[in-house]
Every structure is written in C-alpha cells, then in structure tokens.
Amino acid sequence: MGKILKQIKYTPAKIHRGYSNKSLYINVGDLRVEEKEVTEFMKEKFVGGKGFDLWYLWHAVTPETRWDSPENEIVMSVGPLGGITQYSGTGKTLVCAISPLTGIPIDSNTGGYFGPLLKFSGWDALELQGKAEKDLIIFIDGNEGLISIEEGEEYPEDSHLLAEELTAHFAGSEEDKVHVSVVSSGSAAKHILMGMLNFSFYDPRRKTVRFKQAARGGLGTIMRDKHIKALVVKYKGIKPNLNDPADLAAINRIGVKYHKEVHDLDEKQNTMRKIGTANTILVMNKYDLLPTRNFQTGGDPEAVKISPEVFINQYLTQGIHDGCWYGCTMSCAKAADHFKLLTGPYAGLCVTVDGPEYECAAGLGANLGIFDPQAILEQNFYCDTYGIDLISYATTVAFIMECYEREQIGPEHTGGLDLRFGNAQASLELMHQMSRGEGFGLLAGLGVRRLKSIFVERFGADPKLLEDIGMENKGLEYSEYLHKESLAQQGGFALTNKGPQHDEAWLIFMDMVNNQIPSFEDKAYALYYYPMFRTWFGLCGLCKLPWNDIVPADNYKTDTPAKVPEHVQNYVDIFNAVTGKHIDKDELIRQSERVYNFQRVFNIRMGSGLRQHDRPPYRSLGPATAEEYLSRQERYDKQLRELQGLDPSRMTLDEKLAATRAYREKQFELLTDAVYERRGWTKNGVPTPEHLKEIGMDLPMLLEVVEKHL
Amino acid sequence: MKILTHKQEICTGCRACELACSQAYFRTDNRLKSSIRINNNFNTFHAIMCTQCGECINMCTANAIYRDKNGVVRIDKKKCVGCLGCVGFCSELSMFYSDDEPVPFKCIACGICVKACPEGALEILVSKS
Amino acid sequence: MITVNTRENPWREGLTVQALLDEMGFIFRHIIVRVNGEFVPEEAYAQRQIADGDDVQVMHLIAGG
Numbered sequence: 001m002g003k004i005l006k007q008i009k010y011t012p013a014k015i016h017r018g019y020s021n022k023s024l025y026i027n028v029g030d031l032r033v034e035e036k037e038v039t040e041f042m043k044e045k046f047v048g049g050k051g052f053d054l055w056y057l058w059h060a061v062t063p064e065t066r067w068d069s070p071e072n073e074i075v076m077s078v079g080p081l082g083g084i085t086q087y088s089g090t091g092k093t094l095v096c097a098i099s100p101l102t103g104i105p106i107d108s109n110t111g112g113y114f115g116p117l118l119k120f121s122g123w124d125a126l127e128l129q130g131k132a133e134k135d136l137i138i139f140i141d142g143n144e145g146l147i148s149i150e151e152g153e154e155y156p157e158d159s160h161l162l163a164e165e166l167t168a169h170f171a172g173s174e175e176d177k178v179h180v181s182v183v184s185s186g187s188a189a190k191h192i193l194m195g196m197l198n199f200s201f202y203d204p205r206r207k208t209v210r211f212k213q214a215a216r217g218g219l220g221t222i223m224r225d226k227h228i229k230a231l232v233v234k235y236k237g238i239k240p241n242l243n244d245p246a247d248l249a250a251i252n253r254i255g256v257k258y259h260k261e262v263h264d265l266d267e268k269q270n271t272m273r274k275i276g277t278a279n280t281i282l283v284m285n286k287y288d289l290l291p292t293r294n295f296q297t298g299g300d301p302e303a304v305k306i307s308p309e310v311f312i313n314q315y316l317t318q319g320i321h322d323g324c325w326y327g328c329t330m331s332c333a334k335a336a337d338h339f340k341l342l343t344g345p346y347a348g349l350c351v352t353v354d355g356p357e358y359e360c361a362a363g364l365g366a367n368l369g370i371f372d373p374q375a376i377l378e379q380n381f382y383c384d385t386y387g388i389d390l391i392s393y394a395t396t397v398a399f400i401m402e403c404y405e406r407e408q409i410g411p412e413h414t415g416g417l418d419l420r421f422g423n424a425q426a427s428l429e430l431m432h433q434m435s436r437g438e439g440f441g442l443l444a445g446l447g448v449r450r451l452k453s454i455f456v457e458r459f460g461a462d463p464k465l466l467e468d469i470g471m472e473n474k475g476l477e478y479s480e481y482l483h484k485e486s487l488a489q490q491g492g493f494a495l496t497n498k499g500p501q502h503d504e505a506w507l508i509f510m511d512m513v514n515n516q517i518p519s520f521e522d523k524a525y526a527l528y529y530y531p532m533f534r535t536w537f538g539l540c541g542l543c544k545l546p547w548n549d550i551v552p553a554d555n556y557k558t559d560t561p562a563k564v565p566e567h568v569q570n571y572v573d574i575f576n577a578v579t580g581k582h583i584d585k586d587e588l589i590r591q592s593e594r595v596y597n598f599q600r601v602f603n604i605r606m607g608s609g610l611r612q613h614d615r616p617p618y619r620s621l622g623p624a625t626a627e628e629y630l631s632r633q634e635r636y637d638k639q640l641r642e643l644q645g646l647d648p649s650r651m652t653l654d655e656k657l658a659a660t661r662a663y664r665e666k667q668f669e670l671l672t673d674a675v676y677e678r679r680g681w682t683k684n685g686v687p688t689p690e691h692l693k694e695i696g697m698d699l700p701m702l703l704e705v706v707e708k709h710l
Numbered sequence: 711m712k713i714l715t716h717k718q719e720i721c722t723g724c725r726a727c728e729l730a731c732s733q734a735y736f737r738t739d740n741r742l743k744s745s746i747r748i749n750n751n752f753n754t755f756h757a758i759m760c761t762q763c764g765e766c767i768n769m770c771t772a773n774a775i776y777r778d779k780n781g782v783v784r785i786d787k788k789k790c791v792g793c794l795g796c797v798g799f800c801s802e803l804s805m806f807y808s809d810d811e812p813v814p815f816k817c818i819a820c821g822i823c824v825k826a827c828p829e830g831a832l833e834i835l836v837s838k839s
Numbered sequence: 840m841i842t843v844n845t846r847e848n849p850w851r852e853g854l855t856v857q858a859l860l861d862e863m864g865f866i867f868r869h870i871i872v873r874v875n876g877e878f879v880p881e882e883a884y885a886q887r888q889i890a891d892g893d894d895v896q897v898m899h900l901i902a903g904g
Contacts, residue, residue, distance in 0.1 A: 085771075085791045085792055085793040086792070086793055086794050178772075178773075204773045205773055238772075238791045239791060239792055239812050240791065240792030240793070240794075240812060241792075241812070248809055249809040252794060252807065252809055255793070255794050255798075256794050256797050256798050256807070257798070258798070259794060259795050259797065259798020259799060260798040260799075261798075262798070262799075263798055263799045263801075268868070268881075269868060269869050270868070270869055282866070283866060283867045286864050286866050287864070287867070319768055320768045320769075321768065321769055321770060321771050321773070323771050326771045326772055326791045326793050327771050327791065327793030327794075327795060328771060329769065329771065329793075329795045329798065329799065331769075331771075506901055507901075509867075509899035509900070509901060510899075510901065513844065513865075513897075513899050514844050514896075514897070514898050514899055515844040515845045515846060516844075516898070518845070548900060548901050551869075551900060555871075555900075556871040556878055557878070561871055561898060561900060562898075562900060562901055564900075
C-alpha cells in the first residue's frame with residue numbers, strides 16, 4: 001500500500017429522487033478536493049450522466065485546451081436512474097473528456113459497479129482535473145465518508161493484476177470484494193492515443209475481478225497522462241430503494257414484468273443470455289454487414305469458424321448470471337473461463353476473458369481477416385488488460401494491414417512485422433509492443449487519422465487511396481459494421497457528435513433490409529429520433545440493450561415496432577417513478593435534444609462540429625477499390641442501371657467506379673441536408689438560435705458560439 | 711430434500727395456510743405476504759409454492775440464493791439487492807415480493823402451514839436426493 | 840411477381856413464407872412477417888403459402904450496438 005498523500009472526511013449526501021445533488025471535484029495536480037452543488041438548472045437542462053459530464057467539461061476547458069492540457073477533465077456520472085436494481089441495464093457510467101483522437105468531447109458509456117457505487121457514496125458526478133507527477137490511487141469509501149489519495153507507483157499497471165490487487169486490498173475480505181469497484185487502464189495506455197478505461201465488478205461465482213470498458217476516444221490515455229493509476233470506490237449496502245424513488249411500487253412492477261419477458265422470450269429472440277451481443281456474428285455475415293479485411297466486404301465463408309455456437313460450445317461458461325450491474329437479467333456480459341494465454345508476458349496463465357462482444361469478434365476477427373476464436377479471445381484479453389480500445393485498435397490495424405497488402409507500407413516500416421490480413425501472431429506482437437512502448441506499436445497506437453499522414457509523408461503512400469480506405473471520421477475509428485449499402489447508417493456513423501460509433505443509431509436493417517425509410521425525409525427522421533432516443537440512456541445511466549434486444553411478445557402489433565413502444569413507456573414510467581417528475585415520451589426526446597445540441601455546439605467551440613467534419617471516408621459510402629466493386633459486381637452494375645440509367649456493359653471498371661462514387665457522394669450530401677434540417681441546424685451543421693430557443697437551450701454561452709457561424 | 715406438497719382433492723380453499731404463513735413471517739394476516747397461495751379454479755384449489763427446483767440459484771444477479779443442507783432453496787437477505795429477477799424468472803410463479811419488503815420471499819418448507827391446515831391437505835416430503 | 844419489403848421479387852407456385860425467407864437469406868430470428876398486412880406467426884412459416892401478387896413484409900427489428 002502506497003503512502004497516503006491526502007485524506008478527507010465527508011458526510012455522504014442523502015440521495016433524493018435519484019440525485020445526491022453533490023458532485024466531487026479532485027485536482028490531482030495540487031490535490032485539491034472540493035464538493036460542488038448539483039443545481040436544479042443542471043437537472044432541468046442536462047438530466048445527469050453525459051449531460052452533467054459535458055456541462056462540467058465545458059466549464060473546465062477553453063477552445064485552446066488539448067487532450068493533454070492539465071485543465072482537460074475526465075468527468076463521470078451515472079445519472080438519476082443509475083443504480084436501481086429492479087430493471088435490466090441500470091448501472092451505466094458515462095465518461096467524458098476532450099479526446100486525444102478527436103480533439104473534441106468524447107463520451108463513452110460502461111457497465112461495471114463504479115458509477116452506482118459512486119452515487120451511493122454521495123456523488124452524482126466526479127471531475128478529475130490537473131496532472132500528477134507520480135502515479136496516484138484515489139479511493140472513495142462511501143460508508144465511512146472518506147476520500148483518500150495515495151501513492152500508486154508500486155502497483156502493477158495491467159488491469160487484470162491491478163484491479164485484482166486493489167479489490168483485495170480495499171475490500172479486506174472475500175465477501176466484501178463485491179462492494180469494491182476499480183477504474184483502471186493498462187500498460188499500453190501511456191504509449192498510445194486509444195487507451196481505454198476498465199470499470200470493474202467482482203464476480204463472486206468465478207471469484208475474479210471482471211471488467212466493462214469506457215473504451216472509446218482515448219479516456220485511458222488521458223487518465224495515465226494525469227498519472228492516475230486507479231480510482232477505487234467502496235460502498236456496502238445495495239438495496240432497491242437507495243435512489244429514494246418517488247414510486248418504488250411502479251419500479252418493482254415494471255421490473256418484474258421485464259424480467260419475465262427476458263425469461264420467456266430471450267431464447268426465441270436474440271439469446272443474449274447465452275452469447276451476449278456476439279449472437280449476431282453470423283447474421284451480420286449473411287447480410288453482408290460483417291466488416292471484413294478493413295471494411296472491404298461484408299463477410300467471408302470462413303466466418304463460420306467464429307460463429308456464436310463455437311463460442312458457446314467451446315469457450316463461454318453457460319448458465320450463470322453474467323450482468324455488469326445488479327438486476328440485469330439480460331445477462332449479456334459473457335466470459336470465457338480457464339482460458340490459457342499463448343503469447344506475451346502472461347503466456348501460460350489461465351485467465352477469465354470478458355467477452356467476446358460482437359465488436360470484438362467482428363473487429364479483432366473478421367476485420368483483421370482472423371477467423372480463429374482462440375486468437376480473438378487472446379487479443380480481447382490483452383486489449384483489456386493493456387488498456388487498449390479494441391474497436392479503435394481493430395479498425396486501425398485493419399487499415400495498416402490493407403496498406404501493407406497494397407504495398408503502401410512494407411516490412412521496413414513495420415519493423416519486420418508481417419502485418420497481412422489473418423496474421424494473428426503479428427497483431428498480438430503489435431499489441432505487446434504497445435504495452436512495452438516500442439517499435440511499430442507506438443505508431444499504430446496513434447490511430448488511423450495520424451497514420452494516414454505519417455504513411456503519406458514519411459513512407460510515400462498514396463494519399464488519395466489512404467483517405468478513401470482509412471476508416472475514421474473526426475479522428476475516431478469506425479465501429480464494426482459494414483454499412484456501404486445503407487445510406488441511413490452512413491449518416492448514423494458520420495453525422496454523430498463524438499465520431500462514428502453505433503451507439504447513436506443503428507439503422508441498417510430498417511434502411512437496407514426492411515426498406516422502411518426510403519425517402520430522405522424518412523431517413524432524416526430516423527437520424528433525428530434514434531440518436532435522440534439513444535442519447536437519453538446516457539443521460540440517465542442506462543444501457544441500450546434491454547430496450548430492443550428483447551421485445552414484448554405483442555410488439556409486432558404496435559404501429560412502430562422498431563421503436564418498441566412498450567419499452568419506451570417503461571423508461572418514461574421508471575424515470576417518473578424515480579425522480580417524481582412527469583415527463584412523457586416527447587419530453588424524453590426533448591431532454592436528449594438539449595444535451596445533443598449542447599454537445600454539437602461544444603464541438604464547434606473546439607474547432608470541429610461543422611459539415612466538413614461530418615464527411616466520411618469514401619469506403620464508408622461505397623466501393624473504394626476495384627476489388628470491392630468486382631466482389632459485388634452484380635449489385636453495383638444493377639444499381640448503375642436502375643438508379644442512374646447507365647449501361648454498365650458499355651463502361652470500363654474505372655468508369656463504373658467513378659459513376660458509382662459520384663452518385664453515392666451526392667446521395668450523402670442530400671442526406672446531410674435533410675438531417676441537418678430535421679435537427680434544426682444550418683446547412684453547415686450549426687444549431688440555429690431559433691432551434692436552441694425552441695428546445696430551451698438558448699443559453700448565452702451557446703449562442704455566442706453559434707452566432708460566429710451563421 | 712424437503713418439499714411442501716399439496717393435495718388438491720382434499721383442499722377446501724379455506725386459506726388457513728396463507729394466513730399462517732404471512733403471520734409467521736410478517737406478523738400480518740395478508741395473503742399477499744404468504745409464500746403459499748391457493749388459487750380457486752372453478753372450485754378446485756391449486757396451490758402455488760416453491761418446488762425447490764433451484765432454477766433461481768444460478769440466475770440470481772447478486773449470488774444471494776443458495777440451497778441449504780436440507781436441500782431447501784433460500785435467499786440470503788444480506789446479499790439480496792431486491793432486483794426481483796428471480797420473481798420474473800420463477801417458472802412456478804412461486805417467488806413472491808411485496809413493495810414494502812426489501813427482498814423477495816418464498817416457501818422454505820418450514821411446515822407451519824402444514825400444522826395450520828384443518829384438512830391435512832399439506833405435507834412436507836423429505837427425500838434423500 | 841410479389842413484393843418483399845416494397846421491392847419486386849419473383850414468385851413461384853407453392854412458395855411458402857419459410858422458403859422465401861430461406862431464399863432471401865433472412866436468417867435473423869428477430870423478425871416480424873406480414874403478408875398483405877396480415878401477421879404470420881413463426882409456427883406458420885412452413886405452411887403459409889404466398890400467392891402471386893402478394894405484398895410481403897419481413898421486418899427485421901434493430902440489431903446492433
């Protein structure tokens with residue numbers, strides 16, 4: 001245990017209607033610890049969670065702040081519904097900061113026990129500002145009312161060791177381990193820009209610490225730059241009424257109804273309890289949506305080797321609860337137990353690997369051309385313990401591998417690593433290099449945007465090709481869905497606040513398969529409604545999955561099955577039952593819209609957030625190379641005939657590529673126009689003062705920013 | 711293993727068992743706080759109570775449900791977080807909750823209702839498995 | 840000719856909902872099928888015949904993320 005640098009006693013605030021009404025500020029540079037009031041204004045305009053994070057972050061930074069400026073903050077908050085136990089997916093912590101990858105606010109949501117335990121320790125939000133010189137551990141004991149800042153130099157860096165050690169240390173006994181949660185990163189995070197944060201929870205059945213990740217946008221990189229090695233919270237006494245809800249009976253009733261739905265229907269629907277989100281691997285493959293070899297195609301016959309059944313039958317422990325917060329009967333946080341590592345510093349060790357989630361299997365598998373479950377799980381483990389965001393990693397390495405195969409870079413640049421698609425050993429070695437801070441791993445850890453310039457400027461690669469195939473937008477790597485054939489999803493990725501992550505909108509089936517939203521207006525509505533609806537989970541401390549990865553048996557009878565109206569009503573009712581307020585489903589969207597537009601203006605304030613920043617790489621929109629065109633030639637030729645009235649039989653391949661490109665780029669511009677209009681933004685993507693007024697966000701601080709861009 | 715059993719053909723639906731149960735565990739005459747519930751289905755009386763099948767043990771989100779040395783499935787009240795997952799997941803619909811109790815409740819085959827039944831319709835079966 | 844999700848699709852004698860789903864590659868389990876607006880339960884996919892000119896909707900509920 002490290003030397004105690006500062007200790008403060010506090011009286012934990014009583015929670016009332018979902019809020020403690022206090023937030024905690026810690027400056028790790030000068031060890032200042034302050035308590036702030038959570039105001040009615042904050043609750044009214046920002047609700048909580050990501051809303052509170054962005055509010056505090058705005059005040060912490062200036063337009064000149066960079067990710068490694070001392071004033072950059074990591075802010076986290078669980079939201080007013082966070083920590084209830086009766087409904088599934090109610091333990092999500094939202095984390096925000098100015099991202100090293102994008103230079104604008106990132107928001108990342110994660111399970112694990114930290115956020116709820118933090119709130120029950122008396123804090124609606126936690127701000128971490130400043131920079132320490134040496135590694136620190138911050139410990140919050142919510143039962144004792146104690147904040148302790150301790151030296152953390154001697155603890156290990158990698159999360160599976162660090163969190164295990166800290167959990168044991170601060171719990172003091174096996175039975176108290178469930179009351180401790182640790183936030184940590186890993187040894188790679190200080191060497192890369194895509195470092196992530198692990199949020200732990202103790203699994204008393206497996207007797208091991210497990211993790212969920214606030215993975216996107218380099219939050220772990222910032223935490224290690226601040227020399228925070230770990231945050232630890234301890235709170236004992238979880239009960240169903242800790243939020244002091246206005247109507248406990250309503251929460252109980254809705255919760256039991258929902259649990260029963262999961263019990264009765266999950267087996268027939270998405271089998272989340274067996275395999276979690278990875279249930280869709282073969283579905284995505286079949287529908288040409290599984291990103292393969294850097295998003296070139298949407299699947300591969302070899303995908304059967306990484307099918308859900310392979311993971312269920314050979315790796316994932318079945319039949320026990322796997323939730324990342326209490327009460328989540330969806331139970332999708334699967335784990336492979338007794339998994340023997342074959343490479344790296346922990347070779348030979350048997351570990352529990354959290355996952356694979358869909359993004360992991362798709363990204364570290366298909367997108368790298370690696371159709372080997374063992375290699376996927378091993379990469380999954382090392383990404384987690386080293387503190388690497390596996391989505392950014394996968395999309396970056398997929399890009400590197402394509403550059404390598406297209407001879408844009410060679411072994412002379414990669415330090416001899418043969419980074420061809422399918423080479424799992426090379427990928428693992430790259431990860432180990434990131435951990436050690438050496439070799440080509442240091443470059444790879446910079447992410448796609450920076451690598452494009454480096455490959456062009458230093459290695460002489462073709463800039464046009466790299467712009468087309470480097471799958472980033474705003475500096476963030478795309479998450480793992482091939483979406484070229486869904487115009488709506490092209491917007492769902494690019495017309496986002498933080499960058500291309502599917503948590504704002506997943507419209508591929510509605511658009512491409514169901515053909516439900518054919519017109520620009522339809523798509524624009526979907527790109528208004530769904531991002532707003534899904535933003536709300538992040539305001540309240542909720543997980544998206546229980547909304548629509550299970551639906552009521554009679555959902556098909558409703559007018560809008562895609563919205564799952566009964567579940568939307570559950571959320572409205574639970575919000576009201578916890579907070580005592582009286583919102584309806586329209587006010588729910590409005591609550592999100594306020595924060596969504598606030599974040600957009602925040603981006604603009606930081607020098608991004610305009611139309612030019614929303615433009616995707618061409619591979620997101622269509623076939624960027626001859627190989628992609630030829631692999632789906634029948635489809636693309638048909639589109640030339642039907643959509644453009646052209647005769648492909650009279651065209652060269654180059655002409656066909658060019659005509660397809662011109663058409664698709666135009667479609668994207670038209671979509672952008674329609675979406676901006678629906679969202680109340682100018683053609684340049686700036687929220688108008690009128691719209692801000694309409695949603696109750698005509699705050700002088702926002703108007704001052706947008707007025708410069710009108 | 712101990713299991714409470716009910717003989718439908720003898721039961722008159724007097725519900726003495728329900729009151730005995732709620733009185734014993736919650737000091738109240740309230741059938742909604744009983745761990746045995748008698749349902750009247752066209753004058754045949756069907757009892758809902760735990761079969762001690764144990765399906766709830768592995769699904770419990772707080773690892774609070776266990777089988778004791780008598781084979782009876784029990785809830786550790788200290789560990790239970792009141793998520794009510796077990797209530798929704800019980801195939802027999804015999805895990806119960808009340809809005810004024812922090813944790814759910816179920817039949818633990820204690821036999822209090824057996825003694826209370828005037829018709830002898832209830833019995834605790836003890837088997838070795 | 841029939842329409843499937845508003846797009847034209849060839850029809851043949853004896854075409855069932857299940858056969859159509861197989862041909863379209865619609866393996867996703869979380870779907871809602873309607874023929875001329877009428878809901879078809881999953882148990883009936885193998886028997887339910889599709890007639891020439893029918894309007895078939897196979898709504899895939901949102902997956903992903």
